[in-house]
Amino acid sequence: xxxxxxxxxxxxxxxxxxxxxHHTASRARARIDSKFLMEPVKNMVMDLSRVTFMDSAGxxxxxxxxxxxxxxxxxxxxRKPKPEISKILKxxxxxxxxxxxx
Amino acid sequence: xxxxxxxxxxxxxKSSNEAFARVVAASFVAQADPSIDVxxxxxxxxxxxxxxxxxxxxxxxxxxxxxxxxxxxxxVEIIIEDFGKGIKDIAQAKTPLFTTRPDLERSGMGxxxxxxxxxxxxxxxxxxxxxxxxxxxxLEYR
Numbered sequence: 001x002x003x004x005x006x007x008x009x010x011x012x013x014x015x016x017x018x019x020x021x022h023h024t025a026s027r028a029r030a031r032i033d034s035k036f037l038m039e040p041v042k043n044m045v046m047d048l049s050r051v052t053f054m055d056s057a058g059x060x061x062x063x064x065x066x067x068x069x070x071x072x073x074x075x076x077x078x079r080k081p082k083p084e085i086s087k088i089l090k091x092x093x094x095x096x097x098x099x100x101x102x
Numbered sequence: 103x104x105x106x107x108x109x110x111x112x113x114x115x116k117s118s119n120e121a122f123a124r125v126v127a128a129s130f131v132a133q134a135d136p137s138i139d140v141x142x143x144x145x146x147x148x149x150x151x152x153x154x155x156x157x158x159x160x161x162x163x164x165x166x167x168x169x170x171x172x173x174x175x176x177x178v179e180i181i182i183e184d185f186g187k188g189i190k191d192i193a194q195a196k197t198p199l200f201t202t203r204p205d206l207e208r209s210g211m212g213x214x215x216x217x218x219x220x221x222x223x224x225x226x227x228x229x230x231x232x233x234x235x236x237x238x239x240x241l242e243y244r
Contacts, residue, residue: 011190023122053146056211056212056215063207087142
């Protein structure tokens with residue numbers, strides 16, 4: 001799994017590539033959190049268009065980041081999840097608390 | 103009923119083996135040529151079960167996890183076992199959003215995912231002895 005960053009105004013774009021499980025999520029979490037702290041940003045867009053697999057560790061990763069973003073008054077958005085991960089996103093009902101930009 | 107084919111593997115409770123286990127399980131079941139959706143569901147459920155064994159069974163210490171797959175004409179049975187600390191209260195562990203490890207951002211959805219993505223789930227556990235997860239999935243053909 002790889003994590004790439006970009007900035008659009010006061011929004012941090014987090015592009016995740018590959019598979020999100022408990023193993024890869026712990027490293028991604030540390031990288032995303034330190035970037036979010038370092039950059040002068042408020043909102044986060046998590047681009048899931050290149051995530052090929054995700055289990056419940058991905059749900060934990062998204063909710064954890066959402067809590068951080070919300071704690072500074074920012075907004076969290078999920079962008080373009082592939083059909084491969086739509087079942088777990090639906091099941092977790094995460095779409096009811098995080099904005100989804102299909 | 104006799105299985106058509108069977109495999110068993112064991113590996114250390116290292117988190118890097120989560121990907122190994124789900125790829126191996128899906129590769130084994132792929133010989134029955136099921137739908138892509140069935141394989142995706144199996145990958146996800148195996149990932150959850152193996153992660154539980156590593157994170158909760160062994161608390162990230164080193165132990166052995168075994169995975170057995172039994173392939174029948176119309177379904178597959180997958181048994182994932184650890185010999186770690188076991189579960190005191192299985193009903194509580196299966197409750198959606200319940201987790202003993204919020205520090206790791208475990209979402210508490212592991213058993214819910216296994217139950218949703220597979221057709222059956224049985225959990226046997228004894229504190230101090232370990233946990234055995236038995237899951238089945240009907241094989242729909244494409």
